[in-house]
Structures are given as structure tokens and as C-alpha cells.
Amino acid sequence: MGLGLGRGEPASERIPESARLVVPVMAAGGGSGRSTVACLLADALARLGDTVVADLSARLCSPWPAWTAGAQGGGGLGALPPDRPLSRAEIRDAAAVRPAAEGRWSVLTDGREWSAAPLPLPADPAAWYQLAAAGGWQVLVADTAHPVALDITAADWAGLPGLTRGWCALPYAVPVLCAQSTAGGVHRLQQxxxxxxxxEGMPLQRTVVAFSAASDGRLPAVARAAATMLAPHTAAVVHLPHDADIRTHGLAARPSRIRGRTAGAARGLAAAVLATAREAFGDPLPAAPQPMPAPPPLPSPSPAV
Structure with missing residues (x-):
């Protein structure tokens, strides 16, 4: 697929209640626009199913706590004890809720004060899938923190599956690989x-590439050449235009600040992800494993009179 808005606008129908769509947003390194892509993608996917973003970065390395400050709800990941089963209500109450162009979506991030002890986050992608599924969300957008090429290479030398393979193996995963449309960003993406x-076993044909423009104007020649090279090997190549307001103010919970062409490109990216999922796994998407959430706690017995 060439540049543009992906495979047309997203289908109007929502994904089936029993289906799950996993979208790990990954990059070769920092400065790729990964978190911005994850945010815009979640906003566009929210119209197709109940959506949550999982923030996998450490608290002081992540933009999400600032982006969700003041959002409705959100005890954060620190409110979810790792040593006992969690009910669906507990999981959902921990998520911050952001308004979308159509509906709303949720974010699981560590929103505690900067001075709090670092929160040990699970590395296993299956743990995040289980958390999202137990919380009842249909679409999981994972803002990952690991460098893709380094992870794959290190895992292969160690004889381990690695995080990238773990995310790609989840049901039903469509990876999104991000890069800035600069010479350095394109080089890291190509690598x-x-x-x-x-x-072996890496689903490149099921991977969507998202180029984030570093400035206004036409996509640089180096990025256009890379897109031409990538098109036969990937599911889609999508261009997200430069948005000066996002660059200046970030993505706090103010959807009205997103320009129309940026929102349109995000919808095109969501369309490419959904079309890729349906082509790879079936249309409609089949039912996916859903871990059973813990039952709500029983009321305490009344004291004897």
C-alpha cells in the first residue's frame, strides 16, 4: 500500500463483542512518535470497540501521566495489587478515561507522584493482554517501550522468544511500527x-508502518523511497502529517486540538489496522480467549447481636 490514509475509512460496524484486537505500537528507538501514534490510534479505534491504551514505560519516562492528568477516573496501575485476583470493576476504575471524537477510551498508566517508588511493571505481553481482557476491553493498544531490532537480536542470541515476538503472538495482533520521516528515523526503521x-516467525506482512512527519510540506524523499521499498513487504504504509499544536502542547485530554487532517490520517491508520486484522484472521474477527475476571467480593457478614 502506498502513502495516504491507509485502506480507506474504518468500517462503520463495531468489532464483535467476543473479539479482541491487540495493537502493539513499537519503534526501533526513541523519538519515533510512538506515544503520539498510540494516542491518535486509540482515539480512532474507539468508535469500533471498547478501547484501552496500556502504557508500558516507566513513570518518569512516559508522557501519559501528563496527558491523562485531570481525566475522569484513574487510580492508575499503582491501584492494582499484583498479588491477588482483580475484579472487572477494580481494573476499569484504575483506568483514566479520555473523550474521543466518537465516544471515549481508557488509559492504564502510572499516574502517581514523581517521588513514588518505581512501579514494577510486568514484562510479559500476555500479562497485559490478560489485564485488558479481564477489564472487558475489546481493543488493546500497547504503547511499548522496547527497541524492536535490539529486542529481536538479543532474544535470538539468548534463545528466548523476546518481547516483540510475544506481542505479535497474541490474539489477534496487528503490530504498528513507527518512525519519524527523517533520515535518521528512516534508517532506524529500515534496520x-x-x-x-x-x-523466522516475525509477521512483517501483518505489520503496519506509520511515518510521522517532522515538519509541514511534502514527505521527504528519503521517506518516500523507504515507503516504496516497504510497501511490498508490509500490510500498509501510512503517513501522519505534522501537527504543530501537538508538537507544542502534547496530547492532553483535549481532542478539539487535533487538526482535521491529523484526525483523518489517524482514522486511515485505524482502517489499515482493522483491514489487516480481518485479512489475517477472518471477517468478522473470531472470538478470542477471555480470562475470567475475579468475582466481586462478598459483603462482610453482619456482626452478631
Whole structure:
């Protein structure tokens, strides 16, 4: 697929209640626009199913606590004890809720004060899938924190599956690989794609590439050339335009600040993700494993009179 808005506008019908769509948003390194892509993508996917973003970065390395400050709800990941089963209500109450262009979506992040002890987050992608599924969300957008090429190479040398493979193996996963449309960003992306191409079992044909423009105007020649090279090997290549307001103010919970062309490109990215999922797994998406949430606690017995 060439540049533009992906495979047309997203289908109007929602994904089936029993289906689950996992979208790990990944990059070869920092400065790729990964969190911005995850945010815009969640906003666009919210019209298709109950959506949550899982923030996998450490508290002081993540923009999400600032982006969700003042949002409705949100005890945060620190409110979810790791040593006991959790009810659906507990999981959902921990998430911050953001308004979307149509509806709303949720964010699981660590919103505690900067001075709080670091929160040990699970590394296993299956743990995040289980948390999202037990919380009842249909779409999980994972804002990952690991560098893709390094993770795959290190895992192969160690004889381990690695985080990238773990995310891609979840039901039903469509990876989104992000890069800035600069010479450095394109080089890191091409290196990551080369690693994906030569490692067995990596679903490059099921991967959507998202280029984030670093400035207004036409996509640079180096990014256009990369898109041409990537098109036969990936599911889609989508261009997200430069948005000066996002660059200046970030993505706090103010959807009205997102420009129309940026929102349109995000809808195109969501369309590419959904079309890829349906082509790979079936249309409609089949039912997916759903871990059973813990039952609500029983009321305490009344004291004897």
C-alpha cells in the first residue's frame, strides 16, 4: 500500500463483542512518535470497540501521566495489587478515561507522584493482554517501550522468544511500527525491518508502518523511497502529517486540538489496522480467549447481636 490514509475509512460496524484486537505500537528507538501514534490510534479505534491504551514505560519516562492528568477516573496501575485476583470493576476504575471524537477510551498508566517508588511493571505481553481482557476491553493498544531490532537480536542470541515476538503472538495482533520521516528515523526503521525480514516467525506482512512527519510540506524523499521499498513487504504504509499544536502542547485530554487532517490520517491508520486484522484472521474477527475476571467480593457478614 502506498502513502495516504491507509485502506480507506474504518468500517462503520463495531468489532464483535467476543473479539479482541491487540495493537502493539513499537519503534526501533526513541523519538519515533510512538506515544503520539498510540494516542491518535486509540482515539480512532474507539468508535469500533471498547478501547484501552496500556502504557508500558516507566513513570518518569512516559508522557501519559501528563496527558491523562485531570481525566475522569484513574487510580492508575499503582491501584492494582499484583498479588491477588482483580475484579472487572477494580481494573476499569484504575483506568483514566479520555473523550474521543466518537465516544471515549481508557488509559492504564502510572499516574502517581514523581517521588513514588518505581512501579514494577510486568514484562510479559500476555500479562497485559490478560489485564485488558479481564477489564472487558475489546481493543488493546500497547504503547511499548522496547527497541524492536535490539529486542529481536538479543532474544535470538539468548534463545528466548523476546518481547516483540510475544506481542505479535497474541490474539489477534496487528503490530504498528513507527518512525519519524527523517533520515535518521528512516534508517532506524529500515534496520528494524531488515531484522524482522530475516528472523523466522516475525509477521512483517501483518505489520503496519506509520511515518510521522517532522515538519509541514511534502514527505521527504528519503521517506518516500523507504515507503516504496516497504510497501511490498508490509500490510500498509501510512503517513501522519505534522501537527504543530501537538508538537507544542502534547496530547492532553483535549481532542478539539487535533487538526482535521491529523484526525483523518489517524482514522486511515485505524482502517489499515482493522483491514489487516480481518485479512489475517477472518471477517468478522473470531472470538478470542477471555480470562475470567475475579468475582466481586462478598459483603462482610453482619456482626452478631
Amino acid at each position: 528494524a525491518v531488515e531484522v524482522l525480514r530475516h528472523c
